[in-house]
Structures are given as C-alpha cells and as structure tokens.
Amino acid sequence: MEEQFNDIKKLVKEAGVENPSVDFLQNVMRNVSVENTSSNKPLVYQPLISRKAWVVIGLIVIGILISLPFLSDGTWALRKFDFPLFSLRDFKNPFSDFRLHATTTYGIIFLAILFTVQITVIKRRIDKIYSI
Structure with a gap:
C-alpha cells in the first residue's frame, strides 16, 4: 500500500512548494471587497414565462375550449355558415373519429x-x- 504513494511523494518533492507573490493577500482582499459591494444589489424577480407568453397560452387554451363543443358532434362549426367564395361543405372534420x-x-x-x-x-x- 505504501509503495503506491512513493511515486506521488517523489513527484511532490521534485515540484517543490510554490510561494505566492508578496501582494497576494492584498489582491485577494481587493477582489473580495469588489464582490461584496456588487452583491448588495437586491435580486430582481423575473418570471420564467413572461406576461405576453401567458396571454398567448391563455388565448390558445380558451380557443381550444370554445371550439371543442363545435367539433365534438362530428361536423365543423363553419359548415353552418355559407361563404360565397368557397364552399366549406367539402371539408371533413379531422376530429370526428377521435x-x-x-x-x-x-x-x-x-x-x-x-x-x-x-x-x-x-x-x-x-x-x-x-x-x-
């Protein structure tokens, strides 16, 4: 077991101990004080989903909920209306067999x-x- 660590001990002795620079403590404390002053700002709450996205999601859900009764009887709600430019009577409801x-x-x-x-x-x- 001791033989495994002999190589590591030898490598550490060869590398030696690195001494920090003379003003190392001052540099660290300067950076700490800069970070402390910037962290005093209050956190601003930002929701994951914006108001516009909630409005779009709500409109889609409301549209689906409103259209379900018209589509559930196997016919399109638009078939009740007659448009002179094109006929909607030829379209089949894709959700009729759902x-x-x-x-x-x-x-x-x-x-x-x-x-x-x-x-x-x-x-x-x-x-x-x-x-x-």
Missing part, C-alpha cells in the same frame, strides 16, 4: 397532478433560497 381512451385520460390527469406538485415544490425551494 376517441380519448380511459388510460390516456388517466395519464393526462396524473401528469397534470405531478406538474402541479412539482411547480409548488420548486416555488417553495426558490422562495426559501432567495428570501432575504
């Missing part, structure tokens, strides 16, 4: 619960770290 299985529904609900729990835990942790 069925959501129970397993998929359970998976989505489970992921939503996990997401909510994760967000609350992360928020508490961040609040604890950055509290003054």
Whole structure:
C-alpha cells in the first residue's frame, strides 16, 4: 500500500512548494471587497414565462375550449355558415373519429397532478433560497 504513494511523494518533492507573490493577500482582499459591494444589489424577480407568453397560452387554451363543443358532434362549426367564395361543405372534420381512451385520460390527469406538485415544490425551494 505504501509503495503506491512513493511515486506521488517523489513527484511532490521534485515540484517543490510554490510561494505566492508578496501582494497576494492584498489582491485577494481587493477582489473580495469588489464582490461584496456588487452583491448588495437586491435580486430582481423575473418570471420564467413572461406576461405576453401567458396571454398567448391563455388565448390558445380558451380557443381550444370554445371550439371543442363545435367539433365534438362530428361536423365543423363553419359548415353552418355559407361563404360565397368557397364552399366549406367539402371539408371533413379531422376530429370526428377521435376517441380519448380511459388510460390516456388517466395519464393526462396524473401528469397534470405531478406538474402541479412539482411547480409548488420548486416555488417553495426558490422562495426559501432567495428570501432575504
């Protein structure tokens, strides 16, 4: 066991001890004082998702929720309107045969619960770290 460390001891003796410069302590203390003055600034809270992004996400969710009743009966809501330039009666609803299985529904609900729990835990942790 001692033989393994003989090479390391020999290398350390050959390299020698390096002495710091004369003004090493002053340089370190100067850098410490500069960092202390810059760290006194309060942390500015910046959310991960901006207000504009939340508005866009909200509009998309509201649009989907509003359009679901029109698309669920197998017909397009726009078929009720008659446009003279082109006919919408030829278009087929792509969601007419869409069925959501129970397993998929359970998976989505489970992921939503996990997401909510994760967000609350992360928020508490961040609040604890950055509290003054």
